[in-house]
Amino acid sequence: MKLKYLLLTLLFTVFISCKNDTEKKTTNTTESHSKQTAPKEHKGQAAVKLSEGEDANVLQVAMTYKDKEGNKPFSTLVAAVQAAGVEDALVNAGPLTVFAPVNSAFEKLPAGTVETLLKPENKTKLGFILKNHVAPANYPIKQLKKDVKKGRKLYMASGKYLTVENKDGKIFVGGTEVLMSVKVSNGWIHVVGDVLVPSDK
Amino acid sequence: MKTIIKSIFSLVITATFFVSCAPTTASKETRGNAKGAIAGSAAERVYVAPGEHDSHYAFISGGFSGQLSVYGLPSGRLFRVIPVFSQDPEKGYGYNEETKPMLETSHGFVPWGDSHHPDISQTNGSVDGRWVFINENNTPRIARISLETFETEEIIEIPNSAGNHSSSYVTENSEYVVAGTRFAVPFPQRDMSIKDMKGNFKGALSFLKIDKETGRMNIAFQIKMPGFNYDLSHPGRGKSHGWFFFSTYNTEEANSLLEVNASQNDKDFIAAINWKKIEEYVKNGGGKKMPAKYAHNTWSDDTHSATSTMEKEVLVVEPKDVPGAIYFLPTAKSPHGCDVDPTGEYIIGNGKLAAAMTVHSFTKFQKAIADKAFDGEKYGIPIMKFEAINFGVLDQPGLGPLHTEFDTRGNAYTTFFISSEVVKWNVKDLKVLDRHPVYYSVGHLMIPGGNSRTPDDKYLISMNKITKDRYLPTGPEVCQSAQLFDISGEKMELLLDFPTIGEPHYAAGIAADKIAPKSRKIYKLDENKHPYGVKSEAETKVVRKGNEVHIYMTMIRSHFSPDNIEGVKVGDKVFFHVTNLEQDYDVPHGISMIGANTSELLIMPGRTSTFVWEPKEVGVWPFYCTDFCSALHQEMQGYVRVSPKGSNIPISFTLDGDIPGEEE
Numbered sequence: 001m002k003l004k005y006l007l008l009t010l011l012f013t014v015f016i017s018c019k020n021d022t023e024k025k026t027t028n029t030t031e032s033h034s035k036q037t038a039p040k041e042h043k044g045q046a047a048v049k050l051s052e053g054e055d056a057n058v059l060q061v062a063m064t065y066k067d068k069e070g071n072k073p074f075s076t077l078v079a080a081v082q083a084a085g086v087e088d089a090l091v092n093a094g095p096l097t098v099f100a101p102v103n104s105a106f107e108k109l110p111a112g113t114v115e116t117l118l119k120p121e122n123k124t125k126l127g128f129i130l131k132n133h134v135a136p137a138n139y140p141i142k143q144l145k146k147d148v149k150k151g152r153k154l155y156m157a158s159g160k161y162l163t164v165e166n167k168d169g170k171i172f173v174g175g176t177e178v179l180m181s182v183k184v185s186n187g188w189i190h191v192v193g194d195v196l197v198p199s200d201k
Numbered sequence: 202m203k204t205i206i207k208s209i210f211s212l213v214i215t216a217t218f219f220v221s222c223a224p225t226t227a228s229k230e231t232r233g234n235a236k237g238a239i240a241g242s243a244a245e246r247v248y249v250a251p252g253e254h255d256s257h258y259a260f261i262s263g264g265f266s267g268q269l270s271v272y273g274l275p276s277g278r279l280f281r282v283i284p285v286f287s288q289d290p291e292k293g294y295g296y297n298e299e300t301k302p303m304l305e306t307s308h309g310f311v312p313w314g315d316s317h318h319p320d321i322s323q324t325n326g327s328v329d330g331r332w333v334f335i336n337e338n339n340t341p342r343i344a345r346i347s348l349e350t351f352e353t354e355e356i357i358e359i360p361n362s363a364g365n366h367s368s369s370y371v372t373e374n375s376e377y378v379v380a381g382t383r384f385a386v387p388f389p390q391r392d393m394s395i396k397d398m399k400g401n402f403k404g405a406l407s408f409l410k411i412d413k414e415t416g417r418m419n420i421a422f423q424i425k426m427p428g429f430n431y432d433l434s435h436p437g438r439g440k441s442h443g444w445f446f447f448s449t450y451n452t453e454e455a456n457s458l459l460e461v462n463a464s465q466n467d468k469d470f471i472a473a474i475n476w477k478k479i480e481e482y483v484k485n486g487g488g489k490k491m492p493a494k495y496a497h498n499t500w501s502d503d504t505h506s507a508t509s510t511m512e513k514e515v516l517v518v519e520p521k522d523v524p525g526a527i528y529f530l531p532t533a534k535s536p537h538g539c540d541v542d543p544t545g546e547y548i549i550g551n552g553k554l555a556a557a558m559t560v561h562s563f564t565k566f567q568k569a570i571a572d573k574a575f576d577g578e579k580y581g582i583p584i585m586k587f588e589a590i591n592f593g594v595l596d597q598p599g600l601g602p603l604h605t606e607f608d609t610r611g612n613a614y615t616t617f618f619i620s621s622e623v624v625k626w627n628v629k630d631l632k633v634l635d636r637h638p639v640y641y642s643v644g645h646l647m648i649p650g651g652n653s654r655t656p657d658d659k660y661l662i663s664m665n666k667i668t669k670d671r672y673l674p675t676g677p678e679v680c681q682s683a684q685l686f687d688i689s690g691e692k693m694e695l696l697l698d699f700p701t702i703g704e705p706h707y708a709a710g711i712a713a714d715k716i717a718p719k720s721r722k723i724y725k726l727d728e729n730k731h732p733y734g735v736k737s738e739a740e741t742k743v744v745r746k747g748n749e750v751h752i753y754m755t756m757i758r759s760h761f762s763p764d765n766i767e768g769v770k771v772g773d774k775v776f777f778h779v780t781n782l783e784q785d786y787d788v789p790h791g792i793s794m795i796g797a798n799t800s801e802l803l804i805m806p807g808r809t810s811t812f813v814w815e816p817k818e819v820g821v822w823p824f825y826c827t828d829f830c831s832a833l834h835q836e837m838q839g840y841v842r843v844s845p846k847g848s849n850i851p852i853s854f855t856l857d858g859d860i861p862g863e864e865e
Contacts, residue, residue, distance in 0.1 A: 051722040138758055
């Protein structure tokens with residue numbers, strides 16, 4: 001076993017020295033040229049960094065937002081988004097309106113539900129549930145109020161519709177109250193206290 | 202144990218494989234010799250993998266397109282065409298109300314220009330990536346382009362000048378950018394017989410002061426030189442900082458059939474100007490203010506608008522009034538390029554009709570001035586004795602030398618138009634080291650940082666005038682082109698042909714890391730001071746003022762506010778003032794209106810832009826977003842109702858049935 005480690009170290013050393021030689025050889029070579037020798041790992045749009053002065057998008061806000069106590073209220077949602085592999089969709093030009101369940105919303109689900117959904121084999125199912133929280137549209141609260149008035153439903157990325165109601169000035173979507181709203185660069189986040197499980201799946 | 206042995210075996214194999222990637226002497230040698238199978242490696246050296254970035258920016262002049270193009274090196278990929286002297290419907294430049302003043306001149310609105318020689322601003326003799334300047338040849342102008350926004354920020358017209366060719370080169374601390382007239386003209390312009398040209402036409406050399414903070418240009422002084430053709434120029438640097446050198450031809454002062462009559466003199470001149478001396482003279486009240494008329498157009502990133510001012514006078518300096526400031530350096534046969542090496546010692550005249558290249562020495566020139574080694578004078582300007590200033594000549598290097606650039610190793614690279622080649626030669630030894638054919642008939646060449654003390658000398662591009670069979674044919678008009686060479690080895694290696702927009706005259710190059718990190722991403726909405734800009738949908742409105750209708754409109758994914766407008770009448774002049782409310786990188790929106798006699802607007806996040814529509818027909822006319830902005834881009838549209846002239850339908854505007862911003 002020790003021998004194996006020794007050889008691994010050796011291999012590593014050889015590799016390093018080879019890299020140094022390459023650098024020496026191409027003293028005048030451009031950075032991009034030396035980088036070209038190794039194929040780039042292609043990351044999606046979610047990897048694009050926020051630039052100074054620019055507003056954050058849905059995913060960036062969900063990942064960094066902290067409540068008064070310094071907790072991250074969307075950490076379960078973010079974990080689910082990552083497990084479902086749909087990060088790139090949340091940074092897209094959209095526009096998107098996301099009804100974002102806080103961590104306690106997931107705790108309301110039957111015991112073991114979240115753990116089951118996070119398993120790789122349930123990726124599609126998890127994705128479907130998450131998509132039920134996303135409307136491919138720009139819906140500020142004002143617009144949602146107007147939608148109630150005009151009797152419109154919300155078409156979600158899951159293909160399902162959610163009802164929208166106005167109860168004494170409070171907006172309810174899919175039966176749960178919108179607790180707070182955040183304007184983000186690619187649309188809106190409305191915070192909700194329940195997971196909006198699609199009706200028949 | 203068996204598995205361990207197996208893995209040892211495979212590890213050893215892998216290790217051997219990695220070791221083999223270490224450089225060999227063979228691979229080093231092949232760098233200088235791109236022949237046979239080895240030429241294949243050129244592909245690797247220009248290949249920038251998907252998602253990777255180029256190492257250099259190249260700003261290549263758009264010639265008769267009037268624009269400036271931005272390419273990546275080594276890939277040769279086109280990133281952007283910056284509109285400068287010509288209208289560009291893609292970006293609305295010269296069509297929208299905000300940018301129209303940029304194209305104002307003393308001759309009125311000129312929608313086109315002939316851009317020539319880009320040059321990047323410098324600090325301490327190195328390109329600093331703040332601005333790029335470019336000259337317009339036809340209606341003499343110099344433009345300054347911000348390398349933060351990649352937009353034209355300023356255009357200044359040059360009076361008393363015509364064919365503004367020997368510009369727009371920058372001194373080593375961006376003290377001045379110069380302009381020199383190619384055509385001698387009456388100075389000031391007047392009605393006179395052409396055949397009386399000799400002695401009566403003059404050549405203006407203009408020095409434009411650059412503000413250190415803002416980059417703003419102002420004509421500090423114009424030197425009223427003899428009526429020769431001033432072709433190209435370069436600043437002194439290092440030891441020769443404070444001087445500027447201009448090549449001249451047609452010192453015969455011919456006014457017709459110049460191809461014959463301007464080639465009579467054996468030698469023409471490089472005009473050496475001690476601008477520091479003239480600056481001092483002007484500071485002490487020297488020079489004479491003369492009436493002139495020239496436009497000075499400036500762009501503001503606060504109001505997102507340009508302003509055009511007509512200037513009324515210019516300070517003119519007569520050479521005879523500043524003795525010791527101007528000399529003529531005799532140089533063989535109609536020199537075109539006039540280039541100064543990175544040390545500032547060697548001044549090279551590319552005599553386009555000469556069999557030899559002339560290399561002057563700045564040190565000898567200074568001594569010759571002290572020794573009064575003159576060979577007569579012309580129009581009161583001393584002509585230096587050729588032998589007293591000349592370092593040497595490079596005999597028979599090629600046919601038709603045009604331009605020279607330099608590396609940091611004492612070598613010069615000269616283009617030869619007639620023999621279609623780039624020749625590498627050592628300046629001190631005056632020996633040719635290498636030559637490489639180009640395809641075909643090369644004009645300028647560029648090494649990044651070429652006009653500086655510190656060339657970044659890995660790459661060289663040649664910009665060719667003729668391509669013939671080099672690309673797939675596209676009818677009678679074929680590709681303009683550049684060719685990329687690796688000059689890091691002893692021999693030049695041709696790596697890549699790439700097409701360019703027309704016509705690539707000069708170019709300016711710079712390492713990407715001097716520009717990319719500070720490239721602007723968005724315009725902050727709360728800093729928007731456009732007089733018709735709005736910050737939210739609640740502020741959007743439509744206002745009638747006589748027959749003018751002003752629409753204060755916003756755009757955000759994926760709608761306009763307002764998107765239903767009524768009360769517009771035939772004969773109205775409708776202004777769409779449109780603000781992009783997005784604050785997200787790379788989310789522009791566009792807008793266009795059916796029948797508008799102008800271009801679309803392409804509006805960056807946080808910016809306001811205006812177009813005018815004069816409806817001629819009654820009806821309901823749609824407008825829409827022209828830039829695929831979002832998943833609901835096809836939904837981003839609206840209607841304007843146009844009623845007959847004299848109709849009493851009042852102005853109204855809504856979004857989703859309500860007046861924007863009004864509580865339901």
